[in-house]
Amino acid sequence: MSSHNPFTNVTALHRCTKVKCGFCSGLSPEARHELSKLARIRSYRAGQTIVAQAEEVHIIGTVLEGVVRANKTLRDGRHQIVGLLLPSDVFGRLDGATSRVSLEAASDANVCSFKRQPFESLMDRFPEIERRMLLAVSDQLDAAQDWMLLLATQSVLERVATFLLMFCARDAGDRGALDIPVSRRDMAAYLGTTVESVSRAMQAMKRAGILEGSHSRHIEVTDFRRLASLSQHEPEQLGIASRLPNIGQNLHTSR
């Protein structure tokens, strides 16, 4: 969106004026003001790398628009998406260590970023900023552990259901309309499976009357209950408690 230089990652570089971004919301005016002096908005096109694995981390940031994937790669090339960062999610390592994931734009994305060192000294001056980081990282740890459970114990069908449920709760439209913000490839990499298996799972859910939709990126959830009962996760445990109250007690299925 808007013109950009194809030879760099960065298509725009200017002050962040957003108040609602991941860090800034809820901070004191002073802290926000100081942060805004450090903030730079950067735009990445789908596929571009924001921070490479094993590279020293020099920025801390938060996603404004789009989806950023946190990817890990094994020596032999096998890889796994260990986190999908959506708007308001934060990323970055705090000590000067090397990044243990590579951060890549899964779609065109805008991020608000801070240079690490000035950011860290700002954390020293404003403990509220450090507290926000601590809570953000704690939430990511929870999410990662939820995902470990999913990867280790659930079938592909259940994993896909859980994935859809997450996004449903986050930003499904009134009539269950849902835009899946990532490709099948990324879905598969996040769910620890293959594109073929994801495809089969989605078709199975359509046949079962849980989903509708012909376009691969856009679906409609027609039977929320059954989707939730397939997932087997406690809704609150998926960070989706905010929407659709009381879908917790509906779901009793034997394996």
Add this chain to the structure above:
Amino acid sequence: MSSHNPFTNVTALHRCTKVKCGFCSGLSPEARHELSKLARIRSYRAGQTIVAQAEEVHIIGTVLEGVVRANKTLRDGRHQIVGLLLPSDVFGRLDGATSRVSLEAASDANVCSFKRQPFESLMDRFPEIERRMLLAVSDQLDAAQDWMLLLATQSVLERVATFLLMFCARDAGDRGALDIPVSRRDMAAYLGTTVESVSRAMQAMKRAGILEGSHSRHIEVTDFRRLASLSQHEPEQLGIASRLPNIGQNLHTSR
């Protein structure tokens, strides 16, 4: 160890005088002194629950001796160990939220614990304590993401190799002697597989001349290189960089 009351979790309850525990090492004398006033040592027997899943968290703590497992359970009973906490590791949630894992002693264990609220106000007074928590949680996030990669992409043989490698690096004796601190059951639950598969993998490594040892909990690693090359993980990425300095450049294998 020592007498205990079978009707409570707690077999000993007294001041923590250790300076080398997870939190205390490296802190300023003032912070250490204030912390020690809050600290209580509790002893748990293997199998006892320290914090239950979905229970409100009222303690923050650090492991002094033994192994604590962080367990997650699905509605239908399937479960997964999402973290093994060894001495110096910390646990606990910072805001007053409910715990999303259950913490259980995997062996007889001693932990040093703090009540959450006084601990949090201590964090406010001593930012260095909050910084330690932030780094601790960040490290746990890294570990969880490593494990996601392992669970999603690696074979059982590779997972077992990685598991052994972690403990090798942490506390293997001179001649590769290694005491596995958890049961096969816990190993399997941590590795996202079954006891049978773990057993077969270990026997296969013995047959291949990588391991020796007749007692199930005690083995000797006779071919470190091959174990490391089986693992496929970067040694630094396993939190095992501290020990056994240069085992990094040895491992080049094709899949």
Add this chain to the structure above:
DNA sequence: CGTTAAGTTGAGGTGGATCAACGCGTGTGG
């Protein structure tokens, strides 16, 4: 020495990876 839990070994079934083919939308260049 009986009992029970932990670990190992064997035999069989299966969920999902793999390999391959095909449809579809999009971009590119002649």
Add this chain to the structure above:
DNA sequence: CCACACGCGTTGATCCACCTCAACTTAACG
């Protein structure tokens, strides 16, 4: 404008790593 290539998603057929169930061995303990 068509021809072609290319990426993406879907579908089908095959195969294998691992789960499951079951039997057996070993260790631990009263």
